[in-house]
Amino acid sequence: MKTQASLTVSHPGFFSLIQDGGRKGYQAFGVPESGAMDKEAAMIASLLAGNPKEAPVIEVTVMGLELEVHEDLTIAITGGDLGPQVDGMPVPMYQTVKIQTGSRLRFTGLRTGARAYLAFSGTMKADNVMGSYATYTRGNFGGLDGRKLEKGDSIVIEPKETAFKRFDASVLPGYGQTEIRVILFREDEAFTGEGIHTFLSEPYDISNQSDRMGYRLSGPLISHREGADMISSAITFGAIQVPGHGQPIIMMADRQTVGGYTQIGRVISADLSVLAQSLPGKTLTFKEVSLREAQNLYRQRMNQINKAFSVYE
């Protein structure tokens, strides 16, 4: 098995992790799903690179990752625009790009979104735990020794040839979008009419206490009917918990599998990508949609994504 480094981390950046489509089938055992925060962007990067859609990628958050390249590789970068450059020259995103031995790939600074996804054509060597390469830092497993990338780390790729591909990113939502669509859990009857009205009509800021586990929002208080606790139940990606303090928390990729705070609703799948590309300080508003509408929006998005690839042999 190949062990020689294809790339060396010369600067780890703010928070760079190996992620994939997420750890499936283990939430019943208390193991969080993890995986890419922006699953759409990660999937597009993998497909551009000619890899399976849930293959491991590097999730680069906000800024700073710098890699020394020791072998000719084909890469694809998607998601937030973090100013990727090779030897000082801008690298086009949303297409396959060849990078040469001896070059240096660097994410110079944030322009749009929050997280970029870097895929390499071929197989990335990483720690597979319970069927997934996703790094779960709180459990210290997956990805690269269960932790974020650090200076001096080696990344090993078994490279493969792939056709040149492009993706028309205009089918994706703009990451500046501030309206997040939700399905409300009205049947839970956990909130007052006024509480629900507040949630749907007032702006909420993403606070600094936000990470891969969840986004804490700050804004007008949401009132409960009878307290903020319920019998613990599963917490899904995008579920919006409202603890006793009345401020919502949107649960993200590394969320706990079960929890006992009341939930007001859930972000629709088609808007999870925008949410994952939103940083603290951004102001969000919430709009209710029906279940069928949400499911159609997601199907539409996936169809558009599938049609947005063009291949040049």
Place this chain on the structure above:
Amino acid sequence: MKETIGFRPRGDDAVIITFGTAINEETNQAIRRFLFAIEKNGIKGMIEAIPSYTQLTIIYDQQECYYEEMLDQLYEIRRQLTSIEIPEAQTVKIPVVYGGEFGPDLATVAKYNGLSEEEVVTIHTSENYLIYMLGFTPGFPYLGGMDQKIATPRLETPREKIWAGSVGIAGNQTGIYPIESPGGWQIIGRTPLKLFDRDRSPEILLKAGDYIAFYPISEKEYLEMGGTL
């Protein structure tokens, strides 16, 4: 039983199956029965099922199934429930060194309840505890059935580090820490068994719906069983 099982959407790719509002063995048994029925029949588009105290949450691939199509499959399973044979729940025996450096709060628990340390151990090891669900950290069991005679409030100041395998009490609950983590439970002992071992198959020792029985071992036995200091 059929009347008490309900369904409702949980966003665009999940359904929760509700089994009433009582946290008890009967509810847990009904959830377990439903899980076996799913395993036997299969559900098109299902990604995973997450049991909790009174619910079962199904995550599904919404490109494969609309909610209504999931519901039809779940109705069918509900219809077949009475004819499903389910295997008896397993009881997993958990060896524990009680007290000393392994259980620094055993004395506190004894004192709080006006018992001797030996009495606390006898009470703690005399029950079978139902595993209602796993969560909090990978492999952490939410257990039911602890005797009120040894119930003790959490520590006022949580510890920064609780060793993996630590057995504790918080209020009227008992539990085991699968991985090293901070925590405020009263730690009364430690097991050499690994509740979570990424290199073992299965990685997680316990399963919702099974039972746990604790039994006391010596420090020597703890080390012989592969326990670490």
